[in-house]
Amino acid sequence: MPAIDLMTLSIVYITAIVILLVGYLTAISSKDIVRLLIALELMFGAVFMSLIPIFSMYANTAFAVAILTIFASGGELLVLIAAIAMQDKKKKNISTSSIRIGGDNV
Amino acid sequence: MNIEMLLLIALAGITALSTLGVLLSKDNFYAAMYMTCTLVLVATIYAFFSIEPVFILIVFVFVGAIGMVTVAIAATYRHAPERQLSVLWAIPVIITAAVLCYSIYTYVLDVSVYSVLMAPLTHYSLKFTIENFITPEYLLLFLFLTSLVVLLMLSALNIYRSDS
Numbered sequence: 001m002p003a004i005d006l007m008t009l010s011i012v013y014i015t016a017i018v019i020l021l022v023g024y025l026t027a028i029s030s031k032d033i034v035r036l037l038i039a040l041e042l043m044f045g046a047v048f049m050s051l052i053p054i055f056s057m058y059a060n061t062a063f064a065v066a067i068l069t070i071f072a073s074g075g076e077l078l079v080l081i082a083a084i085a086m087q088d089k090k091k092k093n094i095s096t097s098s099i100r101i102g103g104d105n106v
Numbered sequence: 107m108n109i110e111m112l113l114l115i116a117l118a119g120i121t122a123l124s125t126l127g128v129l130l131s132k133d134n135f136y137a138a139m140y141m142t143c144t145l146v147l148v149a150t151i152y153a154f155f156s157i158e159p160v161f162i163l164i165v166f167v168f169v170g171a172i173g174m175v176t177v178a179i180a181a182t183y184r185h186a187p188e189r190q191l192s193v194l195w196a197i198p199v200i201i202t203a204a205v206l207c208y209s210i211y212t213y214v215l216d217v218s219v220y221s222v223l224m225a226p227l228t229h230y231s232l233k234f235t236i237e238n239f240i241t242p243e244y245l246l247l248f249l250f251l252t253s254l255v256v257l258l259m260l261s262a263l264n265i266y267r268s269d270s
Contacts, residue, residue, distance in 0.1 A: 084179060
């Protein structure tokens with residue numbers, strides 16, 4: 001079993017930050033809801049990654065948090081998948097520009 | 107630096123490269139495949155730390171269910187999407203990454219921390235232990251969360267049918 005030291009912590013957190021930044025970049029660069037879904041999954045991947053160090057101190061709590069995160073993010077993504085299907089059915093288009101309700105103009 | 111550390115660095119590097127594949131690929135299908143690969147690698151890092159229960163949860167629940175549906179959807183809408191990414195976005199990203207790397211580098215090189223870092227791992231290691239994680243409370247939590255996901259899907263199906 002590998003030990004968790006400062007170097008390990010750095011590797012884990014840097015990888016999590018890289019995944020999160022790429023997720024953000026993918027989200028802001030896409031004009032397509034499917035690409036947005038993929039970006040969200042990447043962001044959740046970064047969250048899972050950042051939970052690893054907590055297991056070294058509060059294993060049971062971290063495990064409960066991991067279970068909650070996995071199921072909550074899974075439910076959220078399932079709703080988004082259903083929204084994509086409905087969007088396609090209604091507008092025959094999955095482009096983000098076709099969504100007129102909600103959000104702000106940046 | 108021991109072999110385990112090298113293995114962790116290799117895993118983290120492959121994960122980062124796979125993540126970049128999502129950003130750089132123009133086809134939704136390949137982006138979804140890279141995303142799945144990234145999540146499996148994240149789960150593998152959990153397995154590397156001997157946290158197998160979370161590995162199983164991520165691979166079977168997150169990747170096995172949600173990831174595969176995403177791949178299927180991406181394969182259905184398999185066209186190269188228009189990009190609105192400006193190269194100017196690279197500037198804040200590079201600045202953020204540089205600041206983070208510098209802060210971690212200076213922190214690691216701090217004298218007091220350096221002595222801890224270079225000491226034998228057995229003296230400063232923190233062991234991962236998940237004791238009694240299969241308890242009735244966790245089983246109940248599993249049950250509730252699975253019910254939540256099923257309810258969400260039923261609600262989505264209901265809305266979908268009512269729209270049609």
